[in-house]
Amino acid sequence: MKLLIANRGEIVRRIVKSCSKLNIIPCGVYSEADKDSLYIKFCNDALNIGGFAASDSYLRMDKIVNAAKHLGCDLVHPGYGFLAENAEFSELCKKEGLIFVGPSPGVLNISADKLRAKKVASRVATVLEGKEASNEEEALKVANDIGYPVMLKAAKGGGGRGLRIANSANDISKVFDSSKNESMISFGSDLLFIEKYLEHPRHIEVQILGDNSTIIHLGERECSVQRRHQKLIEETPSPALTKNMRERITDTALAIMKEMKYDNAGTVEFLFKDGSFYFMEVNSRIQVEHPITEEVTGIDIVEQQLNIAAGAGLTIKQDDVKSKGHAIECRINAEHPLSFIPFAGKVKSFIPPPEEMGVRIDSALSSGYEIPSFYDSLIAKLICYGESRIHAIERMRRSLSMFRISGIPSTIPFHVSALNDIRFIEGNYNTSFVDELKPYSSKDGELASAILCQLPRKIKFLENKGYSNEEAWMKSRFSLSNFDNLTNSRWN
Amino acid sequence: MRINVNGNDYNITIIGRKVRANGKEIAVVLGENEITIDGKKFYLDYMEDEEPSLMIVNGMAYIVSKSSDIAGSMKQIKAPISGRIIEVLVKDGEDIKKGQLIFVLEAMKMQNHINSPITAKISDLKVQIGQSVKTGEVLATFV
Incomplete structure (x- = not known):
């Protein structure tokens, strides 16, 4: 069988790994902006679908379907983002004789419609009130009905895109347009969803796998470390849950997915506060943070997705799911580590820590790669496993300090700060964690920086004089030793 | 040279492979993008071409x-990334506070908030809504 992976970056490489286990031939697509990307090399065959912006490439259903047909694919895996939760796309695949690796169109029609999903979930769980709004007037009416504060978000997608908080009618007027625009550029729809906002909750989700006869869960993930409502660090199990609460939240998630007759892999997202949890939404796709669940359960979620889609069904039962140890994922983004402003540009070198026991790196980045400015800023996922939470934290700290990315700023310093924050160490944090985070650095690092900062200036000066970067480095190294007494033979 | 790192002053004099830091002599070994001080290696991963600048070590x-005097050296604000200005929240001549939101820049599918690094007065607003800007382009100057 042949599979088209209708996505870009690390998730393509991740899906290819499971393909080789199942003897499925992986194919890919790429935009004009991605033609030099490393992930393409992992596909047996790949097609240039043109375009730069997502709306001209990875969001174009016609181009994706044509590529699948052209490459002779039987299945289409949408990855995450882009068309992953688009019911129209899954229907189109079906019509064109392609197997969509994801829930059936009937399920997607419910899960992609945040209001319908809430209605179904409300039969078995407590939900946060909310409704769709296509213009500001409607948004104001919904907010009035459910009461402030409210949250505005993209109705047709997830990932925190378009998400804004409004405490008053005045706030809605201020944020409505920007929320709408961000939703449009991310998902091609400017329909918004207005929902009751819970202040400083924890964000906990449950991983589900289902085929047409069975639905099982693979435990929960704690995803409360977020900025701009986008996840930065995830861990499993959640340090917030007692055994009893864990049973309640996983049972509720199973009940919701049974009501939806869910098939394939999906996640039920909850907000958790003061011992109560509230259903938020169903993410009907593979999620960015799925590796931590794989690390503690030993189950390959993408392999299960492919089995279910191809009609073989689930190859595991609930009793086979045995979680062991603790796993943490740090999302490394090409962003300023303090302001989180994304950075597009050339990666000079990319040297991840060694993938020894308990260290996994999901990435499609390579030295010399030019990060395009059209897509999101995720460049690598660092996943660390430990027999206990503290072991996982220690392994993560060590791996972060060994992760060398140069030429671009990255969120590594953010993660180092987070993993040294007492709230994180104690497992006592919520979605406001990042707002109160203090940068963590070391005294000897300050001294090293004070000396190192003088080098690049010198190098720039030499580069301007016509030396290559390498020559400038060599020269500046010696020029620093100009005043050295010549007895220093160790200098080379 | 006097260097300020994370709010602390360092007086650095480099004489050959010997470095004098705050009056105390220390032995260092320099390599490409790295320095060894007292047997400990420090890698320079990233350095911003700005003043003050972010270094990742x-x-x-x-x-x-x-x-x-970090504040004294910031006389302008530059675009941190290429993109499109979608909001301008200040006017020419306006007094602004440190941390105040002054621009929203759309780049990489995200709306990025650009806050003022200092408390000052805007002396020259160089961009308007809808304008595309390149990385490093000056958006406004301060007095």
Whole structure:
């Protein structure tokens, strides 16, 4: 069988790994902006679908379907983002004789419609009130009905895109347009969803796998470390849950997915506060943070997705799911580590820590790669496993300090700060964690920086004089030793 | 040279492979993008071409400035990334506070908030809504 992976970056490489286990031939697509990307090399065959912006490439259903047909694919895996939760796309695949690796169109029609999903979930769980709004007037009416504060978000997608908080009618007027625009550029729809906002909750989700006869869960993930409502660090199990609460939240998630007759892999997202949890939404796709669940359960979620889609069904039962140890994922983004402003540009070198026991790196980045400015800023996922939470934290700290990315700023310093924050160490944090985070650095690092900062200036000066970067480095190294007494033979 | 790192002053004199830091002599070994001090290696992962500048060393962030008066050296605000200005929240001549939101820049599918690094007065607003800007382009100057 042949599979088209209708996505870009690390998730393509991740899906290819499971393909080789199942003897499925992986194919890919790429935009004009991605033609030099490393992930393409992992596909047996790949097609240039043109375009730069997502709306001209990875969001174009016609181009994706044509590529699948052209490459002779039987299945289409949408990855995450882009068309992953688009019911129209899954229907189109079906019509064109392609197997969509994801829930059936009937399920997607419910899960992609945040209001319908809430209605179904409300039969078995407590939900946060909310409704769709296509213009500001409607948004104001919904907010009035459910009461402030409210949250505005993209109705047709997830990932925190378009998400804004409004405490008053005045706030809605201020944020409505920007929320709408961000939703449009991310998902091609400017329909918004207005929902009751819970202040400083924890964000906990449950991983589900289902085929047409069975639905099982693979435990929960704690995803409360977020900025701009986008996840930065995830861990499993959640340090917030007692055994009893864990049973309640996983049972509720199973009940919701049974009501939806869910098939394939999906996640039920909850907000958790003061011992109560509230259903938020169903993410009907593979999620960015799925590796931590794989690390503690030993189950390959993408392999299960492919089995279910191809009609073989689930190859595991609930009793086979045995979680062991603790796993943490740090999302490394090409962003300023303090302001989180994304950075597009050339990666000079990319040297991840060694993938020894308990260290996994999901990435499609390579030295010399030019990060395009059209897509999101995720460049690598660092996943660390430990027999206990503290072991996982220690392994993560060590791996972060060994992760060398140069030429671009990255969120590594953010993660180092987070993993040294007492709230994180104690497992006592919520979605406001990042707002109160203090940068963590070391005294000897300050001294090293004070000396190192003088080098690049010198190098720039030499580069301007016509030396290559390498020559400038060599020269500046010696020029620093100009005043050295010549007895220093160790200098080379 | 006097260097300020994360709010602390360092007096650095480099004489050959010997470095004098705050009057005390230390032995260092320099390599490409790295330095060894007392047997410990420090890697320079990233350095901003700005003043003050962000440095990432061994995965930690350091704000480095040639002068201890960081605020005094910031006379302009530049675009941190290429994109489109979608909101301008200040006017020419307006007094602004440190941390105040002054621009929203759309780049990489995200709306990025650009806050003022200092408390000052806007002396020259160089961009307007809808304008595309390149990385490093001056958006406004301060007095």
